[in-house]
Amino acid sequence: MNTKQQDKDLASGKHIPRKNMLEAIRDALDIKLGDDENVVIFGEDAGYFGGVFRATEGLQKKYGKSRVFDTPISELGIIGAAVGMAAYGLRPVPEIQFADYILPAFDQIASEAARLRYRSAGEFTAPITIRAPTGGGIFGGQTHSQSPEALFTHVAGLKTVIPSNPYDAKGLLIAAIEDDDPVIFLEPKRLYNGPFDGHHNRPVTPWSAHETSKVPEGHYTVPLGKAAVTRTGQEVTILSYGTMVHVAKAAAEETGIDAEIIDLRTLLPLDDETIATSVRKTGRCVVVHEATKTSGFGGELIAIVQELCLNYLEAPIERVTGWDTPYPHAQEWDYFPGPDRVGAALKKVMEA
């Protein structure tokens, strides 16, 4: 997938460095710390050590302890502090160590950050970007694997972003930090060091072999609210995001079904236009996410597709998700909706 910035760089003959997703995220943070002195980064182990996934490695050394620092283990403290700093005029980028551990902060996010603008008629705002690793695939069990995005898309006042590759991760993160509203930025941890198509028994491929690891230097944004068509196809539209974009691609290739794959990138605000254009073209739709099914974001997507495309649909919409269970440890690959399950759904909509 070539993007405009990549095209420009290629045209100018500029060498584009390869980055994995962690390096791309770190690059975005570095750029924003450098060009906006109101940006501050903090979280559990995020300062000196650079975070348990090392996303902020080296940033404290470069920008000092007032800009990048460790916090006490209190998620509500971290987000509450961010709201206070935002009220002062800063642009905080707190890290929650795992998305699973964001729940103690839920009140500060959903009742405070999300509503500060509304409550004060814009007098106070919360331009906060909350970064948190999300999703499974690393044998993290019940508390290091969950995908809580639907908890946030259900809250008015929040934006929710989930990148699927290094290029987007950098551009979306810069756009999120520059956005004047609170953004939940969920980073699929299984993608940090390489793309993952769900074939857990195969050797890990590095990002360097993937086109999207060409991450231009310097500032660029990927706008919030814009989906990407990562594979064009005629037969069926797959709506997905994060890790599952790669799984969907594998499923399309393995079944030989000519699927159009839409990487939503931002769940809220959602790019209905790209969705509707594609589904009206293909007449079929499969929704894929790793999070649990009931009240998941897939339900919202299906509702939107039927609102916008009902007359174009040639088959009932299929949904492939994690089961409605806590994320199990040993049964990780029975839980994870891999390419076989996505492939089966593709076949089912094609046969309908």
Added chain:
Amino acid sequence: MNTKSLSLHVPEPTTRPGDAPDFSYIDIPNAGSVRRPDIHCDPQAMRDLAFDLIRVMDDEGNAVGSWNIELSNEVLIKGLHDMLKTRIFDERMLMAQRQGKTSIYVQCRGEEAIACAQRAVLEKGDMCFPTYRQQGLLIAQDFPIEAMICQIYSNAKDKLGGRSLPFFYSEKEFGFFSISGNLGTQFMQAVGWAMASAIKGDTRIASGWIGDGATAESDFHAALVFASVYKPPVVMNVVNNQWAISSFQGIAGGSANNFACRGHGYNVPALRVDGNDYLAVYAASQWAVERARSNLGPTLIEWVTYRAAAHSTSDDPTKYRPENDAESWPLGDPIERLKTHLIAKGAWDDARHNAMIDQLKTEVKAAAKEAEKHGTLGKGPVPGAAEMFNHIYKELPPHLRKQRQEAGV
């Protein structure tokens, strides 16, 4: 008008990688120097104990002072056995993780005395609400370690069906509450369990556990408020092992003030104890347990110790603290110290010590071999996929029954 510009204070540990270890920030009083108040003592009248450090064993291994409750050789040798077994077990499971038999492992190296000695004071029926670093609570009860290993391996004999992370045991019969991954939650629940025991006019008590880092969570503060209001029978243990992954205890507020003295804000009596001194841990636990059983309410105890190993198998402490930090920890190693004491007493010698180590290594190895017959993570006989649908509800609701069918399991 304020004309001086402000600046943010971010605490720093005394040392970082490359520095020589420096524990000068910890004052270590002589063993035996701290007074032992009566259990009926008003918390107001024992505030000094939150700032002191209860120690029983001196450098020569002699037990001294009013906290020396003169434990029998039999009790002490059992304590030594429990700590050694815990360490040997940890070493074996660390190796098993490296060999891919499980996904992650957490040792309690250097902290063995705390869980082992407190468990020795508790009775059957009491309930502990542990963190992931209190395996000693099970081992000190001679809990069958093969069952622990089966859980760690998520194998066919894992009674939790492979659903939970390794070492997240749940052993109600052994007074061991199901471990959660979310820090701090159990500390408040321990207080709730103790309130229930009081509500029902029971005789049983609870013991809550939390790390220095996790005291920052609201659960810790909520637990102290409830404990101070309802005075339920609970021992509130803060294991201050100086580190929370890469964050030193100052990031949890430990350099502004210690953890024990937080009890005083709530009028909960507090002790600060050398956590590497088995005798001190035993005596202080007994004091708090007696208070709880006498309906005198909660006690907060800060156990001062050191996380001698990495946080977990996913962690590399050389990135954030001096490499030889653990060896320089001024309170020493709990096993070595109890061994020295027993030898000083004439109740132990190197030959017996080494024989005990050999016997425990054989026992742990045999248990691991036996457990392995029932599979290791993802290999051999392992819990089936259907297990993931068990125990979500008492009865599987229709939508999940459908999903289980769809999963083909």
